[in-house]
Amino acid sequence: MIPNQEVASLALYRRVMGYLRPHWKVFAVSLLTMTIAAATEPLFARLMKPLIDGGFVDRDPAAIIWTPLAIVGLFLVRGVASFINEYSSSWLSGHLVQSLREEMFARMLRLPVNYYDHHPSGRILSRVAFDVTQVSEAGFNVITVTVKDGITVIGLLGLLLYTDWKLTLICLAVMPAVSFCVRFVSRRLRGLSRKNQQDMAQLTQVLSESIDCQRVVKIYGGEAYEATRFGRAAEAIRHNLVKERSTSAASTGVTQLIIACALAVILYYAGVQAQAGHFSAGDFMSFLTAMLMLFAPIKRITSISQTVQKGLAAAESVFSFLDEQGEADHGRVRLQAPKGELVFERVSFTYPGAERLALDGVELSVRAGETVALVGSSGSGKTTLTSLIPRFYEPDGGRILLDGIPLTEISLASLRANIALVSQDVVLFNDSVAANIAYGRIGEVSLDEVREAARAANALEFIEAMPQGFDTMIGENGTRLSGGQRQRLAIARAILKNSPILILDEATSALDTQSERLVQSALERLMQGRTTLVVAHRLSTIENADRIVVMHQGQVAEAGRHQELLAQDGIYKTLHRLQYQAGGEQG
The missing domain is CATH 1.20.1560.10 (ABC transporter type 1, transmembrane domain)
Known part of the structure; x- marks a missing residue:
């Protein structure tokens, strides 16, 4: 034996x-x-x-x-x-x-x-x-x-x-x-x-x-x-x-x-x-x-x-x-010019080891080309909801559809090719400015296209002032740049990708007031005709959204336009009042 x-x-x-x-x-x-x-x-x-x-x-x-x-x-x-x-x-x-x-x-x-x-x-x-x-x-x-x-x-x-x-x-x-x-x-x-x-x-x-x-x-x-x-x-x-x-x-x-x-x-x-x-x-x-x-x-x-x-x-x-299971990718559908309509059907999700649901039966429809802002207190499920769209996590219950197709039936490469993400935690690589903006499409886009994306993100001025311009190495995770500059490079990367779906998770949080106004106007132009989900804490940045969805304890508590929600005298109005009483623009 x-x-x-x-x-x-x-x-x-x-x-x-x-x-x-x-x-x-x-x-x-x-x-x-x-x-x-x-x-x-x-x-x-x-x-x-x-x-x-x-x-x-x-x-x-x-x-x-x-x-x-x-x-x-x-x-x-x-x-x-x-x-x-x-x-x-x-x-x-x-x-x-x-x-x-x-x-x-x-x-x-x-x-x-x-x-x-x-x-x-x-x-x-x-x-x-x-x-x-x-x-x-x-x-x-x-x-x-x-x-x-x-x-x-x-x-x-x-x-x-x-x-x-x-x-x-x-x-x-x-x-x-x-x-x-x-x-x-x-x-x-x-x-x-x-x-x-x-x-x-x-x-x-x-x-x-x-x-x-x-x-x-x-x-x-x-x-x-x-x-x-x-x-x-x-x-x-x-x-x-x-x-x-x-x-x-x-x-x-x-x-x-x-x-x-x-x-x-x-x-x-x-x-x-x-x-x-x-x-x-x-x-x-x-x-x-x-x-x-x-x-x-x-x-x-x-x-x-x-x-x-x-x-x-x-x-x-x-x-x-090597034997660890990779991401489940059984989808066979390859998207061809998707419109960007998203539907969440009773979506639930729990982080492993967590005591309560991060999302609890969320029902939400986002029309193609609509800008939807997600607001709510920390831990209400805003970022979790957006993380399910590119399938970083799989829902425990319910399903998500894109243009009527369940996300699980779409190949991961095809799904993510149609999504651009700018998060609060900016991720940059120890490479040139141009390589960071064109990340994932290096060799597919011209320098002129990279330059236009940088201009739209209000990044062209500081890039051209650098020693080697677009060829300047930015250090590990952009350590040689300011917080606002790093954020604008990330936004330029999303602009260049030109995807039908945008996810903006506090995308302007690291910008000073002047840069924020310029980038916000660029983002508003970019969001035209694209399905956009904006996770925001500062309510002043999403007042013009087509719809504002208020999350509370993993559920959709309220939804409507800015003025409609203020008139309801609910959670949104309370958040709005508290933020401005504390000096909302600092928030």
């Missing part, structure tokens, strides 16, 4: 090796050269017999000449074979890591938003950057040691059996003890490797957060706190690494002690055999050389257990990530 862990390990190996199948020719060359290099070990030991018996005992001149030349030729073959093997092995390992990283990144892009809500970014980064390199160790590098040293051990044992089978049996007698030691250590190393991955993910998380939130850290004096968090993570990695190394060292030491005891017994019996005349000096030297040469490959094979367990633990992590 094979233990479950070994079955899982074999399955992992088969999966890892599947990535090397397209490069089977290089793999075959590597195995061939590996075998040639391994075969030179027992051949060298065998050459000791003619060298000693012929050169030193019988004093044969021919043996004195050809044996050294044979040794030189043997090592020449070994050197060439080893070089080809090392080169092909590193080439294959590099391709394995590259293939896994590319597949993981592609999977990461297809994961649903909900996955990122529940998994820290540090763990994801650690998997792609750190765990993958460990998989390569469990992949081809382990095979290199196992095959090459395995062939060497088999060849040397064959030579030992040929020279004296009785002495060789003593060598084989210690194998069960060595095997038991290796198996025991392997289980412990696998657990320690899993712990190391978790600790490395924590370290990466702290590091990532300290970089992303460095302004908050500085202003609130969090340096000592972050240093303590980082120190704890680094200490956990160090402590675990010491455990790994000590376990591996103990395993190697015990294994070598067992082998040394066997060697002592062998040397004793070999001496007895030599005294009885059953062993020539050449036989003894050949046997002793082969025996001593067994140490290095056996040590590598026993030591490889640590690498194997690290790699297998990393493979578990990598493949569990």
Whole structure:
């Protein structure tokens, strides 16, 4: 009965090796050269017999000449074979890591938003950057040691059996003890490797957060706190690494002690055999050389257990990530010039782990080309409702239709191609201004189109004042720009996309009063003929909307135009009065 862990390990190996199948020719060359290099070990030991018996005992001149030349030729073959093997092995390992990283990144892009809500970014980064390199160790590098040293051990044992089978049996007698030691250590190393991955993910998380939130850290004096968090993570990695190394060292030491005891017994019996005349000096030297040469490959094979367990633990992590379910995309409908009519039919949604519904039976119809503003207190469901349109989340109940077609029947690519989004949290990339505005359409639009989008978003003036204009690099998430400038670039990106559906989630929140007026007028021109949903806290920005929908506790509480809602003396009027009493324009 094979233990479950070994079955899982074999399955992992088969999966890892599947990535090397397209490069089977290089793999075959590597195995061939590996075998040639391994075969030179027992051949060298065998050459000791003619060298000693012929050169030193019988004093044969021919043996004195050809044996050294044979040794030189043997090592020449070994050197060439080893070089080809090392080169092909590193080439294959590099391709394995590259293939896994590319597949993981592609999977990461297809994961649903909900996955990122529940998994820290540090763990994801650690998997792609750190765990993958460990998989390569469990992949081809382990095979290199196992095959090459395995062939060497088999060849040397064959030579030992040929020279004296009785002495060789003593060598084989210690194998069960060595095997038991290796198996025991392997289980412990696998657990320690899993712990190391978790600790490395924590370290990466702290590091990532300290970089992303460095302004908050500085202003609130969090340096000592972050240093303590980082120190704890680094200490956990160090402590675990010491455990790994000590376990591996103990395993190697015990294994070598067992082998040394066997060697002592062998040397004793070999001496007895030599005294009885059953062993020539050449036989003894050949046997002793082969025996001593067994140490290095056996040590590598026993030591490889640590690498194997690290790699297998990393493979578990990598493949569990690759096996994560991507976004459900069963839609087959591809939209052709959609009008933009949206209908919400009793839509309900709950965030995992939340105590109450974020949306509770929402009924709402948005006509094509209509501008609908969503207002309400924080947590009322405004942003959640707009997040369901591009299917960042799937509703728990009810359905949403676009031009009469359920969103689930529309392919994600086609659906999102017809939606533009500008959120309160502006996302920009460490690229040029032009690349950020044309994001997703680079190479499809001209610089003139990018320039016009920037002009419409009131961004052209500050862009042209930059050192390289549209080619200026803006830094990570636009750190070299002001908040208003970042927001205007995001608006320019939405303008350039020219989608029939617009989602504006506090799109003007980071603008000063002058820029807000200019951008607001540009947005109003852009919204003409397009279905637009505007999430707003400042009511002054949505007074001219075709319809204002008031959300309260996940439901539509009121709906109508600005003046109509004020006349109803309901939630909207209360919000309006409170905002202006507090100085609404600050709001």
